Amino acid sequence: MEVVKPVAEERYLLLPKGLRVSQWVVASTLVALDALIVCFIIALVPYTKIDWDAYMSQVDGFLKGERDYMRLEGDTGPLVYPAGFLYIFAALKYATEGLVFPAQVVFGVLYIINLAIVMLIYLKINVLPLWAFSLLCLSKRIHSIFVLRLFNDCFATTLLHSAIALLFYEHWYLGLIIFSAAVSVKMNVLLYAPPLFLLLLKRLSLKGVITSLLGAALVQLLSGLPFLLSHPVAYISRAYNLGRIFVHFWSVNFKFVPGDIFVSKTFAVFLLVGHLTLLGLFCHKKWCKHEGGLLCFLRSRIFPAISCKPDFQVLNKEHILTLMFVGNFIGIVCARSLHYQFYSWYFYSLPFLLWKTPFPTPFRLIIFATVELCWNIYPSTSLSSLLLLSAHLLILFGLWLSPSELPKASSSSADLKED
Known part of the structure; x- marks a missing residue:
């Protein structure tokens, strides 16, 4: 019989005040030290030219009045991101005049903001030992992505973490708007959509779910409106292209797969089926375990007359984070x-x-360490990608074995007030 884990939020609130203060001090110190590291990286490590010039070329076309996504291109190819990307990088171009060094400073600040938000999220759930917070600052590749490569993934990631933090504070509608803003920067954020939808069903009424989804859809509509009004087909086909085929050479995770298989539709369908199957299994056996399984949970939400009337209570923060991080x-x-x-x-x-x-x-x-090592091997090899996949599967297996936390915050934790 599976043992239910204690509620992490309750464990945090029951900690002695002095220990809780020390947690915040340690987290703040780590953020400050990492800020110094970022300054040294910007000052001493050469910038790596990859996508910044292409971003600026795409933004130039937009600022000159081009609204046809088929005509917005850069050195690395056509524009394939939704319109939120254009607005952010147009602002960056204005602020930095397209120069790399001031852009690195902006991305350095963004790195620290993102790290602070992540630290806040971890502090609220009390799952990691305090010393393990340092792991969040130890990635060579992540520092490089933010301040040496200037990728748009950095803005999408920061907005996504901001949305999760808002969910922690019960700002569900605003959280969905920020989540949608993250999607408007890069489509990968949609990997969080299935678990987020499940969380909405757990926390909100059906009316609330529909309202929040309409708000998220409105963000996409308004951000893309200039392009939808002029060249809608070009915008939708380019900005929301879910069928892109990536170059085999750049694959970090499936380099061991032969190139002809890698680009085949059969391989894509196999991975999609695996993705949906795993999501279904985790939804049924793990995330809805305490509601009697996925089907029982859905019945209680969609057909409340058949079972008991849904009782929408505050969700346990660890449960929110588990669904979001595991689903992604x-x-x-x-x-x-x-x-x-x-x-x-x-x-x-x-x-x-x-x-x-x-x-x-x-x-x-x-x-x-294995995951970090694999991401720092360039170019990736068959061995490094196989090792990365093995590490991923080990983590996934461990998550399957882990006890399921209670989905709702306990009454005692809800009654406790933070100092």
């Missing part, structure tokens, strides 16, 4: 191609995911 990680495991900047999509969830597993701490650290 399942998508990462089943992604056909992970490029180097895609590491930012899930790096900040790794400590949480590892400490959710029943593995001993030394083994958790070995897995963490």
